[in-house]
Amino acid sequence: MVLFCIFSSSTAYAQDKIIQKNGKEIKAKVLGTDSQYIRYKRYDNPNGPDYFLFRSDIWKIEYENGKTELQTEPEKVTQEPARNTTAQLETLQRKVAKYQKRSMTFLTAGSVAIVAGAITMLKLTGDYNKYKKAVQGTNDSYTTWYQTNYKTAPPAGDLQKQESFAAFAKPGIYGGAAALIGGLALDLIGLRNMQLAQKARTELAGKQKELSLQPFYDASYQTTGLRIALSF
Numbered sequence: 001m002v003l004f005c006i007f008s009s010s011t012a013y014a015q016d017k018i019i020q021k022n023g024k025e026i027k028a029k030v031l032g033t034d035s036q037y038i039r040y041k042r043y044d045n046p047n048g049p050d051y052f053l054f055r056s057d058i059w060k061i062e063y064e065n066g067k068t069e070l071q072t073e074p075e076k077v078t079q080e081p082a083r084n085t086t087a088q089l090e091t092l093q094r095k096v097a098k099y100q101k102r103s104m105t106f107l108t109a110g111s112v113a114i115v116a117g118a119i120t121m122l123k124l125t126g127d128y129n130k131y132k133k134a135v136q137g138t139n140d141s142y143t144t145w146y147q148t149n150y151k152t153a154p155p156a157g158d159l160q161k162q163e164s165f166a167a168f169a170k171p172g173i174y175g176g177a178a179a180l181i182g183g184l185a186l187d188l189i190g191l192r193n194m195q196l197a198q199k200a201r202t203e204l205a206g207k208q209k210e211l212s213l214q215p216f217y218d219a220s221y222q223t224t225g226l227r228i229a230l231s232f
C-alpha cells in the first residue's frame with residue numbers, strides 16, 4: 001500500500017524538463033507558452049506559485065510524453081522609422097534652395113532687362129521729340145520765307161515730312177520692346193519659382209513636425225515596443 005501511494009503521488013503530477021541555453025535544467029510542469037514566455041510550476045512544489053521564463057533563454061522543452069520542443073529566437077524588429085523622413089527632408093531642403101536660387105536669378109535678370117528696355121524707350125522718345133521739333137522749325141522757317149516772297153502759303157509738297165516714331169526709332173525700338181517683354185517674362189518665371197520655393201518650404205515645415213512611429217526590439221532587456229518620435 002505504501003509503495004502504491006508513492007507511485008501514485010509521483011505519477012499524479014507529470015514531470016517536464018526545461019533546459020536553458022546556459023545548460024541549467026529545470027524539472028517542472030509546463031502550464032502554457034506564448035510568443036514571449038513559458039509558464040510553469042516547479043516539480044518539487046506543484047502547489048507553489050507560477051514561474052515564468054523568456055522563450056529566448058530556453059534551448060528546448062522535454063515533455064513527459066516524450067515530445068521535445070526546440071525554441072528559436074524571436075524575430076527581431078529592426079529600429080527602422082515608419083517613414084524615411086531624413087531623405088524626404090533633405091530632398092525638400094534641396095528643392096527650397098534650388099527654387100530660391102532660380103527665383104533670384106530670373107527676377108534679377110528680368111529687372112535688369114526691364115530697366116534697360118525702359119531706358120532705351122525713354123532715350124528714343126527724347127530723340128524723337130528733338131527730331132519733331134527740328135522738322136517743325138525747318139518748316140516754319142521755310143513757310144515764313146515763302147510767304148514773304150510769294151505772298152502765299154508754300155505748297156504742302158515743299159514741306160519736310162515727319163517720320164512716325166516706329167520708323168524713326170528703328171531698329172532700337174525693337175531692342176527696347178524685346179527687353180521689356182523679355183524682362184516681364186523672366187520676372188513671371190522668377191515669381192513662379194518663388195511660389196514653388198514657398199510650397200516646398202511649407203511642406204518641409206510639415207515634415208519636420210511629422211510624428212513618426214518606430215518599432216524596436218531590445219535584446220538586452222528582452223523587450224519590444226513602439227517608439228514615438230516627434231521631429232520639429
